[in-house]
Amino acid sequence: MRYMATYDMMETIRNTNQWLGASALALGSYPAFSMVPNPTIEWMRAWGEVTERTFQRMIVKPDWNIPPVVGENGTDCVVTMETTVERDFGDLLHFTVQGRTPPKRKVLLVAPMSGHYATLLRSTVISLLPDVDLYITDWHNARDIPVSAGKFDIEDYTLYLVDFMRELGPDTHVIAVCQPAPLTLAATAYLAEEDPDAQPKSLTLIGGPIDPNATPTEVTDFGHRVTMGQLEELMIQRVGFKYKGVGRKVYPGMLQLSSFISMNAETHMLAFRDQIARVARGEAAEHDKHNKFYDEYLAVMDMPAEFYLSTVDRIFKSGEIARNEFTVKGKAVDIGKITTVAVKTVEGTKDDISAPGQCIAALALCTGLPDSKKASHLEEGAGHYGIFAGKSWRTNIRPLVLDFIDANSAPEKATGANTGTNPRGAASGKPKSAA
Structure with a gap:
């Protein structure tokens, strides 16, 4: 109490x-x-x-407020949102542009569950809508989820992503921003072994902590500094009587x-x-x-306690993704099983949340993937927010990501070169990205 x-x-x-x-x-x-x-x-x-x-x-979920998209004939096409998959802890939303033939590029944008709503990616959504048929993960505020819905940890999160990818089919291109990057990589590896035909065409990981210890930051230092007992005692509370999730353990948004x-x-x-x-x-x-x-x-949201604690313990402290030792429901997930999904990483030189080196570590884990299907980009002068929503995203990164998607949209037998740059080069042992 x-x-x-x-x-x-x-x-x-x-x-x-x-x-x-x-x-x-x-x-x-x-x-x-x-x-x-x-x-x-x-x-x-x-x-x-x-x-x-x-x-x-602080207690209001922001509206999407997506402006109309200019159609082929120059008219404004209204954007509406439809729920494609509805689940207890998060939905799969589809942005439908009325009166427009859906673009060939089908993209799943995986939003973070890190304290803010998916609307944090509003500017990212607005920038992508003219060129892609866009879906996004819309995670729910844990305070509004009844205790009867059960727990939700990083394994459940991964399985949600697996289900969303299956729903959208193999012609999908996935973009994961920040926190979900390691779990999206794990979900792709899970599909590679369990349901290869449901794998996406490409996977773009933006500023995610694949290997938090590759370049430590204040965030990773905090994860190592505190014990799990301290975290649970200091950060976890039960939802109060005002909300539907009364009694649920959460990491409160406040x-x-x-x-x-x-x-x-x-x-x-x-x-x-x-x-x-x-x-x-x-x-x-x-x-x-x-x-x-x-x-x-x-506008902040409560996170399920199990999700927050398992993220700190298994992603930051134990480094299960970085060591390729992640498991889902007792089954090992081998990232080396990814052999057909093109993978691109994006980092910013001034990112103080997921510093350069943390995200590109994903390419070394994809041991079953040929170098021709790996790419990376390091954006000079960009901070964490800039690589997915700021000027750097709009002017430099977004075009590169769309080119990468186009280069990997052809049937598997006609594998083409990928677009991207790898500033670390082959001398460091990292794979080069094709021009």
Whole structure:
């Protein structure tokens, strides 16, 4: 019960701050104060507006808000979302562009389950929609999943991906962003042995911790520094009485958010101070840069406790994927069994979450894959967010990924060269990517 009490205490604090913000906004907007303009009242109103919005966004799942796609005849085609596969812990969504013949490229975008909703990849989705028939994994907030649905750890996650790939068929190209990269690689290897005909055509891994110890970061250091007992005691709580998942053990989104913010506390503090000043001066807008970023950044979701703990233990501490010793339901998953799926890795030189070297380790694990079906790209000057949603993604990485997909869309008997670059070269023992 003490964990449920802690969860409800955090929700009470959030709710109270939202109420204080709303109260300050209402008081500062009182018509009588307009008779005697006072900068203090303006600042109180501005503080209330920013505070209410900030704490309210923490429990709201953002809308996709996908703009229309320009059709072949120049008309705007509305984008709708349909659930292709519905499961307890996550769905497979399909972005349907009305009035358009589906492109030949069919892509499964695997979103992270790392504290934020799949909408974190909104800009990635928008950039891909004009050129691909796009599907995405939409993971659910654990607080809304009844305890009767059972557990969900990294093995269950892997099997979800296996089912999604089977549903979409062998003409699919998979793109995994960040956290799901090692488990997507494992799911592909699982299919290679269990159901080869359901394997995707290609697999692109972007900034994922395949081998976290290849280039340690603050994230990997934390994983080694704490014990599993400490993690479970400090991070895991039971969902409170307000939600459907009451009693479920989770790593709360609010606790995750406090960790995110603490990593760059001064930057966030200055951002909110400046936003309050802009609101007070009447320079802010509903969809300004600050609100667009923080509406997404502050919207956090609870992770199932089993998933969080097994990720830290088996991916970061034990390195089961990096050592090719991962198992699913007691069955060994051999990444060397991948022999036909082209694999490409993407990294950024300034990525402080999954540093260069962690993701490209996937190519060395694919011992059964010829060098002609391996590719890698290292984006100069790009951080973690930039390699899948920023300027680097739009201008450099996205075209390379689409070229890689096209190069591996032909029937297996007509295997072509892959597009990509490997800045490490053959001298390091890493496979070269074909031009």
